[in-house]
Amino acid sequence: MSRVHDMGGRYGDGAVDPSDSATFAQDWHARAMALTLAAGALGQWNIDVSRHAREALSPKDYSRFTYYEKWLAAMADMLVHQGVVTPEELSTGHATGVSDLASRALKADAVAGVLAKGSPYQRTDAEPAAFRPGDTVRTRRPARNVMVTGGHTRLPSYAAGMPGQVVLRHGAHVLPDANAHGQGESPEPLYAVAFSARDLWGDEASVQDEVILDLWQSYLEPA
Structure with a gap:
């Protein structure tokens, strides 16, 4: 069962209204x-x-x-x-x-x-980067925190198990899956990964569109 907050890619919630540019509606x-x-x-x-x-x-x-x-x-x-x-x-x-x-x-x-x-979350102490731009990767499935049962993660369920291509390495950043639960910062390499919109959303998506997600190394494996 998907968690109620993980709403990305759901049908039936209506379109996003880009004209609503109010900083504070009330x-x-x-x-x-x-x-x-x-x-x-x-x-x-x-x-x-x-x-x-x-x-x-x-x-x-x-x-x-x-x-x-x-x-x-x-x-x-x-x-x-x-x-x-x-x-x-x-x-x-x-x-x-x-x-x-x-x-x-x-x-x-x-x-x-x-x-x-702000709150800079980039760090220098982390494991070596396993991927580089151009590499094809796949996200883990299911999209869940593997350190804490029911814990926080930044991997959305709509991208779980999907193939993508690394387009950028951001360096090492604090791992939310650990940091949200008092388990230390556990910094990991962070990547920008591009996914085909059709892989994520099906034939209704344009073949020309893609979605780029920032994902930590432990979310990924070679494809």
């Missing part, structure tokens, strides 16, 4: 983004942990929540899980005391710098 969306940034600055989780938290929402909630509602629900779960707030504080909206993390509060004048800095 005012509270900007507030949700700000809260997420401020909570992340506390240093209690990384981006892979936060992605897994959104994916771990109950299927019923994931299906009915909007994009930023997913962000807020996952953030609430992480705040409680990490002991940053208690369930009582979360439900009442009032702190029972001064947090030990108060000194890490993200100030308004620091936001631009934090956003500009």
